[in-house]
Amino acid sequence: MIAGGATPEWLLQGQVGICPCGCIGTRRKGNVIEKTINGGSRLVRQVLFAEDVAATDGLLQRLDPRVKLVTLLGLLITTAFVHHVSVLIGLYAVTLAMATAAGLSLGLFVKRVWLFIPIFTGIVVIPAMFSFITPGEIVVPFGTWFGHPVGMTMQGLTSAALMVSRVAVSISLVVLLTLTTPWNRLLAALRSVGVPRLFVMVLAMAYRYILHLLDAVADLYVARKARMVRPDADVATSRRFVASSAGALFGRSHALSEEVHLAMVARGYIGEVHVLTQPRPATRDLWWTVLCVAVAVTALGVDHLL
């Protein structure tokens, strides 16, 4: 019984739900329908956000997409070869500086990067900190186990720090690339660095289809939700609905691809693909390349000396 006017206790309890899939924090046994609708809108929000950022004026946005693609990929490979946490932290500072130069809000950038893969990685590597998994010099002793000392090892802690920092730097670099480049420019850049034309074309069309078909999914799910009084109690029923909607979606997708093909043929498509022509790289692209090469060489040099 609740006293008049008082908010029930359970409603006041905050629940941590870091990961949308429920593997971290309290599992939200939410409704499947709602989850899928929310997932869809999150996707659209992400796409719109990326397009907004790419349209703003910043240093990274003004760079030639090809130059940006190659240099950031180079830094990504450099990151993969670095074996010291301190160097990785330095590289992370560089990515933060780049984000500032791109006019990104640092808070948003950090949030976008760290949620949720680096945090997930941090949880996954916890067991590896202990001497059971990574033997070595014990720095945080936890007593003994059948006569053997156990605890966190130097090697385990270093390895965990390496993993988390490398994952964070890598994701930052990819996010920098995709947030500051309109997707059609990025695809044209992919084409000009040697990705096959067919692959780029299918990629471009698939990206468009996704946003279009997402509408169809949202319609299906919203229509279902509108007819529901409460979530399906029975797992089998809701699973059947999900499978049927996925089947119906395939029917629609196929019809759409047929229509698109006819439309393409009607406009003279004979199997050849033309991509956007690219402007010539400017002086600032040269400076940017020099800067990135300097960062990479410094990082690898310091890593070698340490």
Place this chain on the structure above:
Amino acid sequence: MHIPDGYLSPQTCAVMYAAAVPIWVTAGRRVKQVVTNRYVPLLAMGAAYCFLVMMFNIPVPDGTSAHAVGAVLVAILLGPWAAVIAVSIALAIQALFFGDGGVLAYGANVVNMAFLMPMTGYATYRLLSTGTALTAKRRAVAAGLGAYVGINMAALATAIEFGLQPTLFHSADGTPLYAPFHLSHTIPAMALAHLTIAGTVEFALTFGVIAYLQRANLPILRINHENVPEDEADLPAPVTPRIRWRWAAIALGAMVLLTPLGLLAPGGAFGEDAPEELDLAKYHLNAVPEGLNHYAGFWHNALFDGYAFSGDSHPVIGYLVSAVVGILVAGAVILGLVASLRLWRNDDSANPRPEPTGVTT
């Protein structure tokens, strides 16, 4: 199962890219042959579909939900090589635009989820669905089982890639430089998650979609199943394959005639007549568990103990008689099995199968 950047060493990533390139080249060639100039929109659609399927939350019995990959589903709907390209593109979009899965690890993700998964899954599906009509329930179940096998193979490959990292890449003091878990940790962890939750989800989605298309949209299934009859009634009469007895009989007969060779050869079979000549201690095999040792000689009623009559008075005759009796007994057991299998099959085809679950109003 999407591997982010930073988990695998750059060397591993390079190897996986090298493995992915011939897969893409073959897939591109095979798909072009099959669907000519319609393939661009069809593949783009497959990729978009695959991407969206990965977004669907599929309820699992404990009240929560999980995502499926859908690679085997696309392989069944569009063919395995088209699935390779479609899933690769879906993974590329996830890696580039949504930060799900790494850019350097993309090659590894492609090999696991866009190649191993649809190929092993589709092979399982084909194996289990041969000789069934398009609307048969067994076909939908075969699709689900194919998906289950496919996702587990992909998970196994991922576990092996992770598990090799600490062995191959560590610093002088033993600090793992990339993923820190060994094969003995990664394989059980991945197997546990995928044999239970992820496998079930994949089964549910693939089975459910195929069952839905069977009752609601058969023409879609026709894309990759052109010549499969629609109904049980249209199935061609099952052809009982004529077993080629002759060659088997010749080979077996030759082996029977060669049995006396054992009598002519000097010396005895290695370790059989005189177990003591085997120096088991040399191979650290001399510690036989007590329980096993207990059962080593529990049967004392052999008809031809040591391939001879009791007492070993006529070793040659005893050897030949035990050979003949052995051949006859083994032959009788196999023939009996074949006969009962045949009986069971005839019984099965005599009974009409249940109505296909199609046709909803």
